[in-house]
Amino acid sequence: MLCGALFLDGLDVSMVGVALPSIQADLGLSNSTLQWVVSGYVLGYGGLLLLGGRTADLLGRRRVFLWSIAIFAVASLLGGLVNDPALLVGTRFVKGVAAAFTAPAGLSIITTTFHEGPARNRALSFFTACGASGFSMGLIFGGLMTEVGWRWTFLLPVPIALAVLVAGIRLIPSDVQENIQKRGYDIAGAATVTGALLLLVYAVVEAPAAGWLSARTLGSYALVVALLAAFVAIERRVAHPLVRLGILRNRRLVGANLAALTVTGSYFGFQFLGTQYAQVVLGWSPLTMALAFLPGGLIVAFGGPRTARLINRFGTGPLVVAGLASFITGYLLFLRIEGEPRYLAVILPTMLLLGLGFAFAYPALNIQATAGVGDDEQGLASGLVQASFQIGGAIVLAGVSAMIATAHPTPGAVPDSYYPAIWFVTGAAVFGLVVALLGVRRSRA
Numbered sequence: 184m185l186c187g188a189l190f191l192d193g194l195d196v197s198m199v200g201v202a203l204p205s206i207q208a209d210l211g212l213s214n215s216t217l218q219w220v221v222s223g224y225v226l227g228y229g230g231l232l233l234l235g236g237r238t239a240d241l242l243g244r245r246r247v248f249l250w251s252i253a254i255f256a257v258a259s260l261l262g263g264l265v266n267d268p269a270l271l272v273g274t275r276f277v278k279g280v281a282a283a284f285t286a287p288a289g290l291s292i293i294t295t296t297f298h299e300g301p302a303r304n305r306a307l308s309f310f311t312a313c314g315a316s317g318f319s320m321g322l323i324f325g326g327l328m329t330e331v332g333w334r335w336t337f338l339l340p341v342p343i344a345l346a347v348l349v350a351g352i353r354l355i356p357s358d359v360q361e362n363i364q365k366r367g368y369d370i371a372g373a374a375t376v377t378g379a380l381l382l383l384v385y386a387v388v389e390a391p392a393a394g395w396l397s398a399r400t401l402g403s404y405a406l407v408v409a410l411l412a413a414f415v416a417i418e419r420r421v422a423h424p425l426v427r428l429g430i431l432r433n434r435r436l437v438g439a440n441l442a443a444l445t446v447t448g449s450y451f452g453f454q455f456l457g458t459q460y461a462q463v464v465l466g467w468s469p470l471t472m473a474l475a476f477l478p479g480g481l482i483v484a485f486g487g488p489r490t491a492r493l494i495n496r497f498g499t500g501p502l503v504v505a506g507l508a509s510f511i512t513g514y515l516l517f518l519r520i521e522g523e524p525r526y527l528a529v530i531l532p533t534m535l536l537l538g539l540g541f542a543f544a545y546p547a548l549n550i551q552a553t554a555g556v557g558d559d560e561q562g563l564a565s566g567l568v569q570a571s572f573q574i575g576g577a578i579v580l581a582g583v584s585a586m587i588a589t590a591h592p593t594p595g596a597v598p599d600s601y602y603p604a605i606w607f608v609t610g611a612a613v614f615g616l617v618v619a620l621l622g623v624r625r626s627r628a
Contacts, residue, residue: 185289185355186313187347188252192282193317194324195259195340196224196576199275200454201325201469202333204462209333210268218584221455222388222577223272227279228286229573230381234373236287236566237425240559244288244295245355249348251284256344263337274337286314287565292355294553294561305491307553308546312487318450318541320480326473372417372425379410380570384577391585430560435499438622439552440571442503445615446544448575449510450537452583452608453517456601463592465524475530482538490546499551500623506544507616513537514609518602522595579611 199206200221207217239247255278262274293310297303328335386403393399418424431437461472494502513536519529552568553561583604590598 185248185292185351186310187343187350188248188285188289189310189314190317191255191340191343191347192228192286193314194321194343195278195282195317196221196451197318197321197454198325198328198336198339199224199321200458201322201473202329202336203455203458205329205333205469206271210266210271212268216268216272218388218391218580219272220275221451221580222384223275224279224282225451225573225577225580226381226384226388227276228282229279229384229570229577231280231283231377232287232570232573233380233426233563233566234377235284236291236562236564236569237373238284238562239288239291239566240562244292244562245351245357247284248288248292248355249351251281251288252344252348252351255281255285256341256348259337259340259344263334263341283566283569286569287562290549290553290565290569291561294556294565295558299554301491301495304494304550307550308491308494309488310546310549312483312490312542312546314545316480316484316487318447318483320484322454322476323473323480326469326471329469369417369421369423369425372414372421375410375414375417376425379407379414380574382410383407384574387578387581391581391588395585426563427560430556430563433555434625435554435622436552436556436564436567438618439499439503439548440568441618442507442544442615442622443548443552443568443571444575444578445611445618446507446510446540446548446575447572448577448579449514449608449612449615450541451576452579452604452611453514453537455580455583456587456604456608457517459587459592460520460597460601464522464594464597466594467524475526476534478531479534479538479541482535483541486539486542487546490542493543494547494550499547499554500619502543502547503551503619504616504623506540506542506547507612507619509536509540509543510612511609511616513540514605514612518605520597520601522597575611579608582607 203217203220206212206220258274258277258281262271265271265274290310293306294303297306324339325336328339382403386400386407390400415428418426418428461467461475462469490502513533516529517533519525549568553564556564586604586607587598587600590600592598
């Protein structure tokens with residue numbers, strides 16, 4: 184049931200990505216507005232994850248998880264029924280907010296249930312593999328649903344969310360946390376850090392339209408820095424901080440968060456580009472594209488849960504390195520795309536490599552980010568790494584969107600701007616690989 188929630192989070196982002204060309208054609212959206220169908224979700228998800236994780240620690244993980252799943256189901260239903268683009272983006276934002284509370288709550292329920300070591304590694308490998316499977320299998324379900332009608336990509340999560348809600352009510356034990364009554368809630372800290380994260384994600388996704396060096400964009404970044412500085416000052420003085428700053432002395436946690444930025448960041452950017460390439464340049468239907476991308480999803484679905492054995496033997500660091508190296512190889516191979524499909528030579532091996540990358544890196548990063556953290560801060564650690572996944576996705580997706588914003592792809596012709604976008608995605612993954620290699624080196628020193 185907890186795995187179902189994380190699977191649902193990944194599924195939603197990936198599945199809607201497949202439907203973007205159909206949504207654009209049906210509602211007459213511009214490229215900049217179309218990006219917000221994805222970015223609206225990422226804004227709510229990435230902006231409130233830190234708050235969601237700490238709220239689960241303080242108010243009760245079961246309570247936060249169940250209420251958030253219920254809100255996710257309602258927003259999904261509304262998103263499949265509306266016709267106004269603004270309302271569509273609004274429902275996506277609400278779903279992102281709900282996911283910002285379910286993901287860290289679910290992850291922290293697992294990390295506080297299983298003791299650190301092989302048992303927790305197995306549980307987290309299975310849990311996070313379900314999330315990675317959602318990203319990958321969303322391409323398949325998205326293709327199938329879009330063939331029927333793009334609205335079904337919004338409606339399909341409704342019964343899944345309701346099933347998770349019913350299972351959660353029956354199976355998740357009540358958690359009465361005594362420190363809820365004893366500790367105050369850091370309202371000022373919550374307001375400043377949430378405002379900073381929301382503004383950061385908003386500024387990144389709007390930068391392609393406003394201009395990366397425009398007064399509005401630069402002003403937004405300056406305000407983000409000011410809010411973060413205020414947040415640090417508050418956390419140093421408040422009696423019960425939202426974020427204990429000492430947690431950032433955990434090098435493994437910091438390294439995991441930096442690498443997490445690049446894993447989903449590079450993949451979100453690649454998925455946006457790959458979807459446009461397959462459906463517009465190659466002229467594939469959503470179902471054809473889904474079947475072509477299926478092998479990568481299968482590797483994640485069946486290989487991810489078995490990652491725990493490798494982690495127990497080699498540790499998280501080498502698995503993260505292997506995963507990011509696999510991502511980089513896949514992106515570089517995709518540079519060989521042409522106007523005609525080269526499935527066996529380019530697309531299939533690319534998807535296989537990306538599947539391996541997710542199967543290795545995603546579970547390992549979640550385990551690394553929560554290792555050595557006390558039970559009372561598991562929600563915080565979970566929120567930090569999940570926020571890194573989403574904010575990384577927003578940043579790289581915005582960069583890719585900016586690079587191909589002026590492209591008008593036609594069947595049989597790859598726009599020149601696609602190749603720099605692929606290099607940009609590859610560069611993000613290379614940064615993550617460098618961070619992971621430094622972490623492995625420190626652990627052996």
